[in-house]
Amino acid sequence: MTDRFAALRNLPRLQLPVVTPPAPPPKKCKPNDLCSCGSHIKYKKCCMHKTLNAARDNNPLAKMQELMRSNKELAATMRKLTNKA
Numbered sequence: 457m458t459d460r461f462a463a464l465r466n467l468p469r470l471q472l473p474v475v476t477p478p479a480p481p482p483k484k485c486k487p488n489d490l491c492s493c494g495s496h497i498k499y500k501k502c503c504m505h506k507t508l509n510a511a512r513d514n515n516p517l518a519k520m521q522e523l524m525r526s527n528k529e530l531a532a533t534m535r536k537l538t539n540k541a
């Protein structure tokens with residue numbers, strides 16, 4: 457029996473990124489309540505931002521918009537590209 461798949465088996469294992477969606481905060485959490493994670497910080501100063509940041513990190517468009525806000529040169533370049541099209 458020929459080992460047709462030997463080459464495949466010898467390939468380095470692909471490191472697939474593990475995508476774990478951020479755990480949604482308990483719905484009863486209000487911004488001014490103490491955070492349910494036990495940090496004794498108000499939710500709006502604790503996990504609310506983590507949740508928002510995680511949502512933003514998962515959103516390429518939002519990430520690009522933030523990059524453009526923080527980088528005027530990039531923003532100008534993007535504008536030029538958009539005008540050309």
Ligand SMILES: [Zn+2]
Nearest residue numbers: 491493502503
């Ligand atoms: Zn928290």
